[in-house]
Amino acid sequence: MAKTFHLEIIAADRIFYQGECEHLVITAIDGLMGILPGHEPLVTCLPTGELKYMTNGKWHYAAISEGFIQVLPDKAVILADSCELPEEIDIKRAEEAKERAQEQLRQKQSIKEYYQTQAALNRAMNRLKISQKHFK
Amino acid sequence: MANMREIRERIASIQQILKITNAMYLMSSSKLKKARKALEATDPYFYKLQETVISILEHTPHTRQQYFDRREEIPEDKRKKGYIVITADKGLCGSYNHNILKHTEAELAKAPDIDNCYLFVMGQVGRMYFQKRNRNKENFVDAEFVYTTQNPTLYRARDIAELVLEKFEKGDLDEVYLIYTDMITSSQFECTTVQLLPFERRHFSVAPDGSLKKLPKASFSPSPEEVMSYLIPQFAKGVIYGAMVEAFCCEQQARMTAMDAATTSAKDMIKELSLLYNRARQAAITQEITEVVGGANSLEEN
Incomplete structure (x- = not known):
């Protein structure tokens, strides 16, 4: 042990x-x-x-x-x-969040909004990455 | 004695209200179940967060971090104080709103200069109240601070935490307090004030036996300042979220109790009124019979 x-x-x-x-x-x-x-x-x-x-x-x-x-x-x-856990991640939701964030990043934003969107994008990408890596 | 029609109308109107209060009772009890669940899920995080931050601060070497800056150079009557107040979006929940408003008023009264107080009110009831109260002063209630208190989310808490931290960094606020209703037991609430900023070290370093412990310093990676500048927003967010969940649960509980009481008293009233109604009806019938009998008698005599 x-x-x-x-x-x-x-x-x-x-x-x-x-x-x-x-x-x-x-x-x-x-x-x-x-x-x-x-x-x-x-x-x-x-x-x-x-x-x-x-x-x-x-x-x-x-x-x-x-x-x-x-x-x-x-x-x-x-x-x-x-x-x-990888199997708990809602892939659809994460993908939607990712797209939403990317859409927002293309638009004009204040610096604060930019950081927030970036953080949201980061979270979504992380979820997708981990679920793809460990849960097939 | 009131006449029969009047009583009948009153009973009908009470029955209408009874339906409303009963429906609200049912709704709030189902919402309460949800809120309770959320509260139970968040409680471990909320308490562990405070506990952990306390123990981290005990191990923290002295840092010149901006969130610890007490700004002592600013005199007491010039300090800008910010209050985040959590009220309900709707009334009809007993004394829940009144208590929190009264508590806030008491806090405001403690401040040396009310012109240096800024309110960030969550929930419609509180917003309306404070906007009306100080109409002549602009910026008393932050107009852009519009958040609902229903179904608290971490996302909303993050928004709020970022907003106040930013104001604190810029020097728009020197102190930030959080006022919310705390659930002690399921039927006992208490309005509490928590100081959010500046971070006070002395709040935390209290040993249970009162002695000052020599604690081993923990290592911080990459540096204490960096970790603190990350940890404190995290802590603020966690505390705000916890308070939101707690307050929402209290609100539903208060509404449920209030609506239950209203339903019961409506039922009592209907009972009393129908007794009166029956009595009035009986009296009217008796009177009619007496009249008929009297009329018949007088006819016979002739």
Whole structure:
């Protein structure tokens, strides 16, 4: 049995995962970051991206949008706006969101609107990417 | 004694109202179920968020982050205060709106200069109230801040958080408070004020035994400033969303209780009125009989 640490992934609308985990890989602002048991205390933010964690020697994948992670000596807490398994992603909705965002980007927008649309596009693309990658 | 027609009309009108209140009761109870579910789903996030941010701040080295800037150089009576107030979109929910409005008034009264207060009101009832209250002063209620309180979404919370953070960064606001109704138990509500900005460190570093703990500093990647500038908007958004969900649930609960009470008292009233009506009818019949008998008697005597 590999060494484990306690992992909590909490999305705004539900508790996504709560339990032991052997290895966690997150997308931080500057790239992928792996967390093993006994990691030093760390706080970092998670942009929209992919997340994977290993339980019982098996990798689980999830799409995550905007959140942060706190790593403590014995546990890690991830708080995010949303977190979904690849098979839970609504591809149709994501595609619609993507198209809507692209449409808006073609139009004239204020800087604030531009950032918002870009973030929306980012979320939609991330969802599509992850569902295509892991759920066929 | 009121005449029969009057009573009949009154009963009919009460029955009409009874139908309305009963329908609203049913509607709000089904909406409440939905709101409850949302609240239960969000609660872990809401509390974990606060807990985590508290513990992160305990490990944070001193940072010169703009959201921590208390702007002490600005005197108390010159500080611009912003209040995000969450009210309902509709009335007919008992004392829910009155309580939150009263609470807001009390908060405003605490401010040294009301001219430096800015309100961001969610929900029609509150907007109307505060717009009427200070007609002579422009910008008291932000005219562009139009958000409904129904079916709260994270998207709306994000919008609101971005708006106030931007105003804070620009210096249009020096302090931001959030006023909403908190659900303590399913029948007990309380209006609460939460300070959103500037971020106060001392709110957080309270040890349970009152002693100052020496905490190990956590590492921040890439840097504490960067993480904070990302985390605080996230936190603000989470808190606003949580408050919205909580307030919406309270509103539905309040409406349900109010409508239930209205339905019951309408039923009571109908009961009382139909008693009166029957009595009046009986009296009229008795009178008629007496008249007929009296008439017949007088005929016989002749």
